[in-house]
Amino acid sequence: xxxxxxxxxxxxxxxxxxxxxxxxxxxxxxxxxxxxxxxxxxxxxxxxxxxxxxxxxxxxxxxxxxxxxxxxxxxxxxxxxxxxxxxxxxxxxxxxxxxxxxxxxxxxxxxxxxxxxxxxxxxxxxxxxxxxxxxxxxxxxxxxxxxxxxxxxxxxxxxxxxxxxxxxxxxxxxxxxxxxxxxxxxxxxxxxxxxxxxxxxxxxxxxxxxxxxxxxxxxxxxxxxxxxxxxxxxxxxxxxxxxxxxxxxxxxxxxxxxxxxxxxxxxxxxxxxxxxxxxxxxxxxxxxxxxxxxxxxxxxxxxxxxxxxxxxxxxxxxxxxxxxxxxxxxxxxxxxxxxxxxxxxxxxxxxxx
Ligand code: MRU
Numbered sequence: 001x002x003x004x005x006x007x008x009x010x011x012x013x014x015x016x017x018x019x020x021x022x023x024x025x026x027x028x029x030x031x032x033x034x035x036x037x038x039x040x041x042x043x044x045x046x047x048x049x050x051x052x053x054x055x056x057x058x059x060x061x062x063x064x065x066x067x068x069x070x071x072x073x074x075x076x077x078x079x080x081x082x083x084x085x086x087x088x089x090x091x092x093x094x095x096x097x098x099x100x101x102x103x104x105x106x107x108x109x110x111x112x113x114x115x116x117x118x119x120x121x122x123x124x125x126x127x128x129x130x131x132x133x134x135x136x137x138x139x140x141x142x143x144x145x146x147x148x149x150x151x152x153x154x155x156x157x158x159x160x161x162x163x164x165x166x167x168x169x170x171x172x173x174x175x176x177x178x179x180x181x182x183x184x185x186x187x188x189x190x191x192x193x194x195x196x197x198x199x200x201x202x203x204x205x206x207x208x209x210x211x212x213x214x215x216x217x218x219x220x221x222x223x224x225x226x227x228x229x230x231x232x233x234x235x236x237x238x239x240x241x242x243x244x245x246x247x248x249x250x251x252x253x254x255x256x257x258x259x260x261x262x263x264x265x266x267x268x269x270x271x272x273x274x275x276x277x278x279x280x281x282x283x284x285x286x287x288x289x290x291x292x293x294x295x296x297x298x299x300x301x302x303x304x305x306x307x308x309x310x311x312x313x314x315x316x317x318x319x320x321x322x323x324x325x326x327x328x329x330x331x332x333x334x335x336x337x338x339x340x341x342x343x344x345x346x347x348x349x350x351x352x353x
Contacts, residue, residue: 002206004161005044005053007125012056014044017161021202032061032080039087039094042193046162047236047272048135051093052128057084058101059124062117073113074105089284090245090313091236096271097127131164134269134327138168139175142232142267142325146176146183150229153186153219156247157199158234158267168267169232170204172325177209185211186228188219190247192292192310216249223260231257235268235324242318242335243280244268248311254320263322270326273339280315288312 002024006013011030018041019025027043029035035057038044044053061080067073081098088094104123105116146152152173156162159170166174176183185204190196197213204211214222222228231253237245244250244266257264277283290308294300302308324331324339331338 001165002160002203004046004049004164005056005128007056007059007121007128012038012053012060014038014053015161016043017045017199018042020161020198029057030060031064032057032084035060036084036087039084045195046157046159047091047093047234048131048163048168048269049161050088050091051097051271052124052131052164053097054084054087054094055097055101055124055127058098059121062120065113065117068113070111070113070116073116077102077105088286090286091272092274093236093269093271100127128164131269132166135163135166135168135171136175137327138267138269138325139166139171139178141175141327141330142172142265143175143179143181145263145265145323145325145330146172146181146230146232148181150181151184151186151227153188153222153228153231153253154200155188155196155216155231155233155250155253156190157195157203158232159200159203161199161203162234167203168234168269168325169265170200172232172265172267173209174207183210185209186219186222187211187213188216188249188253189213190249191216193288193312194296195247216252219253220256220260223256223262228257228260228262231262231264233264233266235266235272236313237277237283238266238268238273238324238339239277239280239283239315239318240273240275240336240339241279242321242324242331242333242339243283244316244318244321244324245280245283245285245313246316248314251314251316251320254316258320264316264320265323265325266316266321267325270328270342273326273342275340275343280317283313283315285314286312
């Protein structure tokens with residue numbers, strides 16, 4: 001099985017998701033600037049995976065700091081964290097990962113630089129390990145929602161490639177299959193970056209899970225024909241009221257699901273829930289390069305000079321979400337109360353940079 005992102009003696013190793021499925025290439029990043037570049041350029045992508053990568057970035061940056069003075073160390077760590085935090089704006093897991101690393105330093109005021117460096121590496125490795133366990137829990141919590149002998153549509157890639165392993169939305173599908181159910185997956189190709197065609201189709205195929213690829217504009221018709229029984233997607237940021245930011249196109253799928261009486265599930269870890277965002281309109285939406293729209297695999301498909309928009313995410317209003325599946329359980333409307341309740345026995349959620 002492939003590893004999405006990993007801490008090794010040589011550096012932070014990532015599978016290069018830009019070249020999948022053509023090539024399975026692993027790249028090693030030896031400093032925090034290179035890790036930040038990998039996040040920005042989508043070598044690693046998917047909310048939980050970029051949270052893990054950012055934590056590894058902080059750790060590798062911390063190891064390279066030369067000073068023995070704890071105050072100067074903290075200052076340099078702040079610069080490292082700011083750069084990593086500037087890479088992508090929408091997925092809150094990025095800020096959550098960096099914040100978790102900052103707390104390690106804050107809660108060890110008397111430690112030497114060497115001690116802090118070790119603590120930071122340990123914390124990043126723990127974040128990575130925990131993410132796999134969390135995804136498995138999301139999978140088992142959501143497995144019961146999918147019926148035996150049914151189909152599930154997913155959008156983008158919320159699988160092992162988008163997490164430290166197993167996945168969130170694909171974790172629910174894997175959980176249902178592991179529980180003995182027969183599930184057939186439909187994967188939206190997910191223009192413009194093609195996470196569905198390139199990544200979801202690749203990882204499910206590799207796992208021997210029945211997957212059928214469709215283009216994004218086919219989902220509505222497939223639903224109307226009764227071929228889709230549920231929708232399961234991941235999330236990049238969930239506001240306190242349940243509004244959910246996820247890959248562009250998710251909103252359209254949710255509206256279509258409602259029109260066709262199909263349950264629409266969001267699967268995400270608590271690190272994706274941002275209680276400080278009261279509603280989805282406050283979530284920053286990343287706008288990416290126009291070349292992602294005008295080109296496919298480096299080949300121009302649109303006229304030179306054409307005006308382009310490329311919002312990478314959209315926000316699905318909570319009213320379209322049947323349930324949110326987390327590692328702490330399944331939450332249904334009213335989300336404000338339910339989501340807050342998940343944190344009752346938890347340390348406070350991300351205080352974003
Ligand atoms: O731009 P990407 O590929 O990072 O966007 C990823 C998504 O939108 C995923 O659906 C989301 O991060 C959930 S991943 C478990």
